[in-house]
Amino acid sequence: xxxxxxxxxxxxxxxxxxxxxxxxxxxxxxxxxxxxxxxxxxxxxxxxxxxxxxxxxxxxxxxxxxxxxxxxxxxxxxxxxxxxxxxxxxxxxxxxxxxxxxxxxxxxxxxxxxxxxxxxxxxxxxxxxxxxxxxxxxxxxxxxxxxxxxxxxxxxxxxxxxxxxxxxxxxxxxxxxxxxxxxxxxxxxxxxxxxxxxxxxxxxxxxxxxxxxxxxxxxxxxxxxxxxxxxxxxxxxxxxxxxxxxxxxxxx
Numbered sequence: 001x002x003x004x005x006x007x008x009x010x011x012x013x014x015x016x017x018x019x020x021x022x023x024x025x026x027x028x029x030x031x032x033x034x035x036x037x038x039x040x041x042x043x044x045x046x047x048x049x050x051x052x053x054x055x056x057x058x059x060x061x062x063x064x065x066x067x068x069x070x071x072x073x074x075x076x077x078x079x080x081x082x083x084x085x086x087x088x089x090x091x092x093x094x095x096x097x098x099x100x101x102x103x104x105x106x107x108x109x110x111x112x113x114x115x116x117x118x119x120x121x122x123x124x125x126x127x128x129x130x131x132x133x134x135x136x137x138x139x140x141x142x143x144x145x146x147x148x149x150x151x152x153x154x155x156x157x158x159x160x161x162x163x164x165x166x167x168x169x170x171x172x173x174x175x176x177x178x179x180x181x182x183x184x185x186x187x188x189x190x191x192x193x194x195x196x197x198x199x200x201x202x203x204x205x206x207x208x209x210x211x212x213x214x215x216x217x218x219x220x221x222x223x224x225x226x227x228x229x230x231x232x233x234x235x236x237x238x239x240x241x242x243x244x245x246x247x248x249x250x251x252x
Contacts, residue, residue, distance in 0.1 A: 001111040004130030009061070009115050011107060015057045019050040019237075020103045020121030023088055027122060028097045040089045047071050050087035050103060058083050065107075070206045081109045083176050084209035090183035093228070094166030099123050106209035112229075116210030118184045118191075127188050127214060129165035135218035137192050144240035145193040150250075151175030154195035154242060156189060158182035162201040170250040187211050190238045191218040197239040197247050208236040220244075226252060 066077030222232025
């Protein structure tokens, strides 16, 4: 598979960080209005403005590429490449004033993930990766942890209310510490070696589009709950790779 283009990665990171700055204008603002989408999930003007900004920048820089996002209709392309946007991953956290929401952007081609970016604007962290170029946190190389057992490791999730009692008991029984640093931030913690695993039982493609290339380049692994390396499967599991099969076995 061809490596990512460094100049494209650099520009894409700059675009996402600028979009993150836009969301900070609304973060903890008393003027923020929260609307409800048809599926019952929240949306704000910050989500819409950030996605519009990214779509404009991507269309100017990468004409012909398709664009898919959470808040606006798809833009078809002619190049075989698709940019996937989640302007605010963790809108509930955003509207509650929790600083762990993220801005996500990914580029996929016929071979899979090319570029993946997770920006955490409220705490000043950006993790990015390009296929064949490595994974980085704020410009420094990022790697997953080296723990080879779930015992004593940390497993995070977007929310344990979606886990079955059997899954909770199995992972707890394996000796793992269980936390809820959810959404994109949980995947950041895995890629940077701070925790061993992140599980998202229910998601859309834009929730995890950056994760395959980020985890691969950081030395880890990303699959759905059935162990398939895809972003449109059932849920998402990111680990340091060493505990992946064991965790999938416990999750059933």
